[in-house]
Amino acid sequence: MTYETVIGLEVHAQLLTRSKMFCSCNADYASAPPNTHVCPVCLGMPGVLPVINKKAVEYTIMTALALNCTIPEYTKFDRKNYSYPDLVKGYQISQYDYPISEHGWLTIDSNGAKKKINITRVHLEEDVAKSQHREGYSLIDMNRSGVPLMETVSEPEMRSPEEARDYLVKLRSILRYLGVSNGNMEEGSFRCDANISLRPSGSTELGGKVELKNLNSFKAVYQALQYEVKRQTAVLEEGGTIAQETRGWADDKGITVTQRSKEYANDYRYFPEPDLPPLFLDRAWIKEIHDGLPELPEARKERFMTQYCLSLSDASILTSSRTMADYFEDSVRLMGPDRAKLISNWIQGDFSRLLNAVGIEIESAKISPEELVEMLTLVDKGTLNGPAAKVVFEEMFHTGKKASAIVEEKKLSQISDAAEIKKEVQQAMSGNPRAVSDYRSGKESALAFLTGQVMRATRGRANPSLVREILIEELRNSQE
Amino acid sequence: MKLSHQQVEHIARLARLGLSAEERDKFSLQLSDILKNFEVLNELNTADVMPATHSIPLQNVFREDEEASSYSQDEVLANAPRKEENCFKVKAILE
Numbered sequence: 001m002t003y004e005t006v007i008g009l010e011v012h013a014q015l016l017t018r019s020k021m022f023c024s025c026n027a028d029y030a031s032a033p034p035n036t037h038v039c040p041v042c043l044g045m046p047g048v049l050p051v052i053n054k055k056a057v058e059y060t061i062m063t064a065l066a067l068n069c070t071i072p073e074y075t076k077f078d079r080k081n082y083s084y085p086d087l088v089k090g091y092q093i094s095q096y097d098y099p100i101s102e103h104g105w106l107t108i109d110s111n112g113a114k115k116k117i118n119i120t121r122v123h124l125e126e127d128v129a130k131s132q133h134r135e136g137y138s139l140i141d142m143n144r145s146g147v148p149l150m151e152t153v154s155e156p157e158m159r160s161p162e163e164a165r166d167y168l169v170k171l172r173s174i175l176r177y178l179g180v181s182n183g184n185m186e187e188g189s190f191r192c193d194a195n196i197s198l199r200p201s202g203s204t205e206l207g208g209k210v211e212l213k214n215l216n217s218f219k220a221v222y223q224a225l226q227y228e229v230k231r232q233t234a235v236l237e238e239g240g241t242i243a244q245e246t247r248g249w250a251d252d253k254g255i256t257v258t259q260r261s262k263e264y265a266n267d268y269r270y271f272p273e274p275d276l277p278p279l280f281l282d283r284a285w286i287k288e289i290h291d292g293l294p295e296l297p298e299a300r301k302e303r304f305m306t307q308y309c310l311s312l313s314d315a316s317i318l319t320s321s322r323t324m325a326d327y328f329e330d331s332v333r334l335m336g337p338d339r340a341k342l343i344s345n346w347i348q349g350d351f352s353r354l355l356n357a358v359g360i361e362i363e364s365a366k367i368s369p370e371e372l373v374e375m376l377t378l379v380d381k382g383t384l385n386g387p388a389a390k391v392v393f394e395e396m397f398h399t400g401k402k403a404s405a406i407v408e409e410k411k412l413s414q415i416s417d418a419a420e421i422k423k424e425v426q427q428a429m430s431g432n433p434r435a436v437s438d439y440r441s442g443k444e445s446a447l448a449f450l451t452g453q454v455m456r457a458t459r460g461r462a463n464p465s466l467v468r469e470i471l472i473e474e475l476r477n478s479q480e
Numbered sequence: 481m482k483l484s485h486q487q488v489e490h491i492a493r494l495a496r497l498g499l500s501a502e503e504r505d506k507f508s509l510q511l512s513d514i515l516k517n518f519e520v521l522n523e524l525n526t527a528d529v530m531p532a533t534h535s536i537p538l539q540n541v542f543r544e545d546e547e548a549s550s551y552s553q554d555e556v557l558a559n560a561p562r563k564e565e566n567c568f569k570v571k572a573i574l575e
Contacts, residue, residue, distance in 0.1 A: 034565065
């Protein structure tokens with residue numbers, strides 16, 4: 001029997017506000033010593049009064065609009081009650097039956113075809129404290145407690161681990177375009193839980209649902225889902241059934257393992273948060289937020305394809321991050337739209353390779369669009385040839401020096417002086433009489449060999465087409 | 481509505497309370513009485529009434545996204561029964 005995979009994702013993203021969700025403590029705790037961004041509100045002391053951070057609501061509305069959600073006029077916060085050491089109040093302020101938004105969608109490109117994935121809701125809540133596990137006890141740092149956390153829930157509409165990964169990449173890209181989250185999975189500012197079940201192909205009934213946790217990277221999400229598809233298929237094929245449970249991804253072993261579930265975890269006894277008056281979302285405010293939305297990845301991708309005649313794959317890669325797309329457009333503006341393909345090739349080729357090797361994003365690179373264009377203009381003018389341009393670019397990347405300065409310093413400018421090349425050609429011929437006679441007896445490959453010798457002797461600086469031209473001429477002359 | 485022993489034990493578990501058998505019987509009766517009192521409210525016809533979630537007519541109370549200084553680490557940890565490495569020390573969190 002064949003089975004169909006059914007996947008739904010819940011994504012929690014910390015919002016990039018300056019202060020926390022319900023108090024004025026600094027929300028950026030990344031490099032702060034433990035328990036230094038804490039006050040009685042986020043410490044859960046009795047008698048305190050939380051107050052809603054307007055920016056966090058605005059960021060959630062921005063996201064909801066970008067995800068084509070409906071924003072109701074009325075929304076409220078609720079208390080979600082459960083006992084856990086990282087939740088000091090005994091409840092998390094979240095949203096239950098009246099979330100900030102519902103019924104949205106985003107599109108993914110799956111194997112070249114567009115697919116719409118519906119989004120159930122986007123709501124706002126607060127993050128919990130951070131715990132470190134030690135031998136026999138745990139340590140709690142409250143800095144993270146109360147940081148605004150936006151939850152996006154998808155419908156169970158992904159049919160493969162690949163689609164789940166595409167959805168996640170797309171959602172992160174949208175959040176980063178909006179500037180509402182940095183989307184960093186490794187640092188935990190963008191977290192994902194995955195629900196996965198299998199059902200016999202053609203059936204509409206969902207099988208036992210397994211919730212996967214501890215997915216700390218895109219790769220982990222993908223691998224854990226792949227593992228679950230295999231595991232659940234094997235169980236079903238042996239006639240077994242899949243129990244509804246929570247499993248954690250063990251990255252080191254590459255498997256999922258049953259997690260001891262929190263007892264009665266699903267009995268959250270939600271009730272309206274009495275300390276927070278409800279929100280009536282003014283339509284004029286929603287419109288103002290809507291009008292202020294930046295161009296989103298999907299629209300920008302389409303525009304890149306028509307405006308710069310780029311392929312779908314080029315446009316997808318260039319628009320995957322807003323900063324890369326900006327970098328590309330800034331460069332094109334300086335050099336002209338007819339050079340878009342050349343710039344696209346450099347950004348996706350040498351530039352991306354170097355960025356990946358160092359592990360940084362394009363916005364942290366030492367090369368500005370102006371400097372990239374200066375280098376490419378040197379190639380246009382004939383000062384630099386192809387191989388030398390690669391050397392210069394790498395040097396620019398590591399030192400931040402301008403292309404012209406590197407050319408000067410390393411004497412990399414291209415030799416296009418015919419007399420000088422002729423001298424090198426004659427030397428190569430006299431040094432390789434065998435190749436010369438091979439050529440004369442009709443062996444074409446000898447020409448490439450001799451060209452290579454000249455390029456080597458000039459350390460790659462000779463103009464290759466001129467070398468070839470002069471070489472053919474000299475071979476013919478000496479024969480006569 | 482009469483609460484079963486099981487329901488009372490479930491509620492006690494959620495509240496992290498340990499009950500003796502006598503307490504369980506006693507609270508089972510008391511909680512049932514409380515619920516019975518609330519059932520009086522069900523006699524009212526509320527078909528045309530919007531559910532109210534808050535008792536005071538306030539709405540849209542926001543603060544601007546501005547940060548202010550937090551408490552000092554010493555103050556934050558002042559009431560902690562146990563601490564280590566400037567963190568609150570708690571029982572092991574079992575996974």
